[in-house]
Amino acid sequence: MQLYQNQKLKLYNSITGNKELFEPINEGYVGMYVCGPTVYNYVHLGNCRTFISFDLVFRYLKHLGYKVRYVRNITDAGHLENDADAGEDRIAKKARLEQIEPMEVVQRYTVDFHNTLARFNNLPPSIEPTATGHIIEQIDIIKDILDKGFAYEINGSVYFDVIKFNTTTKYGKLSGRNIEDLIHNTRELDGQTDKKNPQDFALWKKAEPQHIMRWPSPWSDGFPGWHLECTAMSTKYLGEKFDIHGGGMDLKFPHHECEIAQAEACNGHTPVNYWMHANMLTLNGKKMAKSTGNNILPNEIFTGDNDILSKPFSPAVVRFFILQAHYRSVLDFSNDALLASEKGFNRLMEAIHLLDELRVSPQTSGTDTASWRQKCYDAMNDDFNSPVLIAHLFDMVKYINQVKEGKASISEADLTLVKDTIHAFVFDVLGLVDVSASQEDSTDKLSGVVELLIRLRAEARANKDFATSDKIRDELAEMGIQLKDGKEGTTFSVS
Incomplete structure (x- = not known):
């Protein structure tokens, strides 16, 4: 029996505004699509929060025993800034500024994205399609929408x-916007003259002569609209109707609203059963923005190379900090908040280490561990409520310390249940990493590398290659690794 058969998961559905019992289309299987990054710059912390939030969802669904197909795209096509109708696309703009090819920009920042999420211990998605790899599918969808009368071609x-779409169904159902209000509040802008209405959005844009990223289509050499790629890739890999679509709160309108319209125009029904949105991250109480300098990149947190934090913080601590807030709440990032999270994280890891040292008692435990375990599930079943889960974990941390101090007892069966539950929720579901264990592993690897260099230095000295021998010794010294030659051989110390 799979865990999901006994655990009733409820999630907040953005399109209804209610928490709803999760019932997948196909029992035991979940299809989930999350909008990925546009890879024209280093991934920022707000984006990381979104992807950590959906990594938590992915992990918990897998923990419950579902077979999950998690699709997260890479936007590598050159859409115009802010999905405008005129101007320069973001990837080409970066390529021009750095004097490299657009696909060099894409490669550089895709690698950064993957490396950063790996440091946060995010699981990779099941499929990670790219916009440029699905131009044919996007053209086919445009043809279908044109054939059904919900699109028009003008000047390529x-x-x-x-x-017209709004005459058959409601445009704005996800964001709560009213089409009449949108019309009333929209002013005509340059570059929108080809449109029948300012609210209309591009499915295909004819490329201006200077536009680098372009593809042939029945209408012109050009590029697809931003909203179209997610419709193409989600339906290709998850079907015309799937379970969960996620992304940041900022994507509700217009991006996700347009996705719904495109899919309904093609298929005649809503594409997704449950819409989920992660909320924003602020920095010291203000919106993060490069223009104001109120911004910090993940790597600057890990290295301490910034003017905002008092010290470096490990990726595990930052992840723990993010998961201490519910994914739908605004979270403020600050030095004090991280310091507090680091203390809590260390307390949690110390308690986990204590589990192997506890003495079991033949007496009945002083706490109901089975009830506590279900409370952990109840928290996650309530719209993935990680802060409440963490509070329950700390209830057990307190009890573990009482057992260690001889102020409480625990039976062998209960200790086994506590170990299994804590490991499942801390490492498998929350995706935290025991930093002390990883540091020990890093120390072992460092020792192995230095021992190899010592052997190579010994070989150089035996061959009277003193230049290489001295180079190894001196460059290690510059890194703070001192070699000491003695009768028993060469040893090292790290300063």
Whole structure:
């Protein structure tokens, strides 16, 4: 029997505004799509929060025994800044500034994205498709929408007809926007003259002569609209209707609203059963923005190379800090908050280490461990409520310390249950990493590398290659690793 058969998971559905019992389309299987990054710069911390939040969802669904297909895209096509109708696309703009090819920009920042999420211990998605790898599918969807009368072509560009679509179904159902209000509040802008209505959005844009990233289509050499790629890739890998679609709160409108419209225009029904949105991250009480300097990159946190934090913080501590808030709440990032999270994280890891040292008692435990275990599940079953889960884990941390001090007892069966539950929720579900264990592993690897260099230095000296021998010794010394030659051989110390 799979755990999901006994655990009733409820999640907050953005499209209804209610917590709903999760019932996948196919029993035992979950299809989940999350909007990935546009890879034209280093991934910022706000994006990382979104991807850590959905990593938690992915991990818990897997823990419950579901077979999950998690699709997260890479936007590597050159859409215009802010999905505008005129101007320069973000990837090409970066390529011009750095004097490299657009696909060099894509590669550089895709690698950074993967490396950063790996440091946060995020699991990779099941499929990670790219926008440029699905141009044919996007063109096919545009043809279908045109055939069904919900789009129009003009001067080589194709636009979705929002007003016509709204006559058959409601545009704005996810964001709560009213089409009449949108019309009233929209002013005409340069570059929108081809559109029937300012609310219409591009499915295909004809490329200007200077536009680098372009593909042939029945309408022009150009590029697809930003919203289209997610419709193409989600339906290709998860079907015309799937379980969960996630992303940041900022994507609700227009991106996700347009996805719904495109899919409904093609298939005649809503594409997703449950919409989930992670909230924003602020820094010292203010919105993060590069323009104001109120911004910090993940690597600057890990190295301490910044003017905001008092010291470096490990990726595990930052992840723990993020998961101490519910994914739908605004979270403020500050030095004091991280310091507090680091203390809590260390307390949690110390308690886990104590589990192997506790003496079991033949007496009945002084706490109901089975009830405590279900409370942990109840927290996660309540819309993935990680802060409440963490509070329950700390209830057990307190009890573990009482047992260690001889102020409480625990039976062997209960100790086994506590160990299994804590390891499952701390490492498998929350995805935390025991930093002390990883540091020991790093120390072992460092020792192995230095021992190899000592052997190579010994070989150089035996061959009277004193230049190489001295180079190894001197460069290690510059890194703070001192070699000491003695009768028993060469040893080292780290300063």
